[in-house]
Amino acid sequence: MKVVLCDTNETVCRLWRQLLQGLSPYSARIHHGELCEAMKELESGQKERDTDNGAPGTKAVGNCSIAIVSPGNSFGFLGGGFDLGIRDYFGGVPFEGWLREALHCSYSPVGSVKAIDVTSYSRNLRNNVKYVVYTPTVVAPCRSLFEASRAVRTGYEPVFNATWSALTGTPKDVETLVMPGMCTGYVGVPASVSCKSMAFALKLYLLENDVSEELKNVLIMCFLGYPFKPFWAKECMKECELLGIEWEDLDKFDVKVDDIDRLLPFNRPCPTV
Numbered sequence: 001m002k003v004v005l006c007d008t009n010e011t012v013c014r015l016w017r018q019l020l021q022g023l024s025p026y027s028a029r030i031h032h033g034e035l036c037e038a039m040k041e042l043e044s045g046q047k048e049r050d051t052d053n054g055a056p057g058t059k060a061v062g063n064c065s066i067a068i069v070s071p072g073n074s075f076g077f078l079g080g081g082f083d084l085g086i087r088d089y090f091g092g093v094p095f096e097g098w099l100r101e102a103l104h105c106s107y108s109p110v111g112s113v114k115a116i117d118v119t120s121y122s123r124n125l126r127n128n129v130k131y132v133v134y135t136p137t138v139v140a141p142c143r144s145l146f147e148a149s150r151a152v153r154t155g156y157e158p159v160f161n162a163t164w165s166a167l168t169g170t171p172k173d174v175e176t177l178v179m180p181g182m183c184t185g186y187v188g189v190p191a192s193v194s195c196k197s198m199a200f201a202l203k204l205y206l207l208e209n210d211v212s213e214e215l216k217n218v219l220i221m222c223f224l225g226y227p228f229k230p231f232w233a234k235e236c237m238k239e240c241e242l243l244g245i246e247w248e249d250l251d252k253f254d255v256k257v258d259d260i261d262r263l264l265p266f267n268r269p270c271p272t273v
């Protein structure tokens, strides 16, 4: 799966660019601007590709494979932030009602994720989106949730969790996932905090099978500040050695000051394009 990071916020995009340096554009791309523009580009790219294949228009909308992350609230209202961009993209207010029906108008806790199949809606609009990956980042946007004195629990952790939920909760038939800065709007997490967590989640996710699930778990515990060794699989030590990760000081990792590359493989196999 390829990820398109899309945000109107210039600082967010600049930090993504810095932190994701070296990633292949086939795995992650950054779009500084409005969601609707990013979608136009994506869709025209897809049309060209279909035409290149010599079969223009044969790709049924039902087989399309774009998904958009909604950094929503727990009730499915789409009246602000990136969600408003999603609502506009789907033609306005009626989409909000449709989505809320699809969620049975019920409460979805922060941290949960639901991939809503929007094919029936997309078909009428002739766009190519298959899912909205609904990932609430706040119960309701009453106030900012970030506290500088508790940056890990109120910033790094919720952003990592929302990003990881969105990435892992996206169905396997998705080719391109469009995602904004998570918690950088109404939730009020500073761009520097959010982008670091997003970059770590994304890099870890894109390693796929190059790193074992058990080692990913160890690295996540360290990133989030829960280095609980009884949960660490023995085999991970050897794997770290092979990958060029320093096992000895993993537990001392401090997300507030340390570089995320300390938790990522140095001897990474070349990405296959």
Ligand code: ADP
Binding pocket: 006, 007, 008, 009, 012, 033, 034, 035, 036, 071, 072, 080, 081, 082, 083, 084, 085, 086, 137, 138, 180, 181, 182, 183, 184, 185, 186, 187, 188
């Ligand atoms: P959260 O509630 O998680 O903070 P928001 O939707 O308020 O989510 O903001 C998430 C990010 O979306 C912010 O960084 C903001 O700059 C960006 N954003 C808001 N509207 C748009 C849009 N129409 N196109 C692209 N990015 C947007």
Ligand code: NA
Binding pocket: 071, 072, 073, 136, 137, 138, 186, 187
């Ligand atoms: Na939100």
Ligand code: NA
Binding pocket: 071, 072, 073, 080, 081, 082, 083, 084, 185
């Ligand atoms: Na939003």
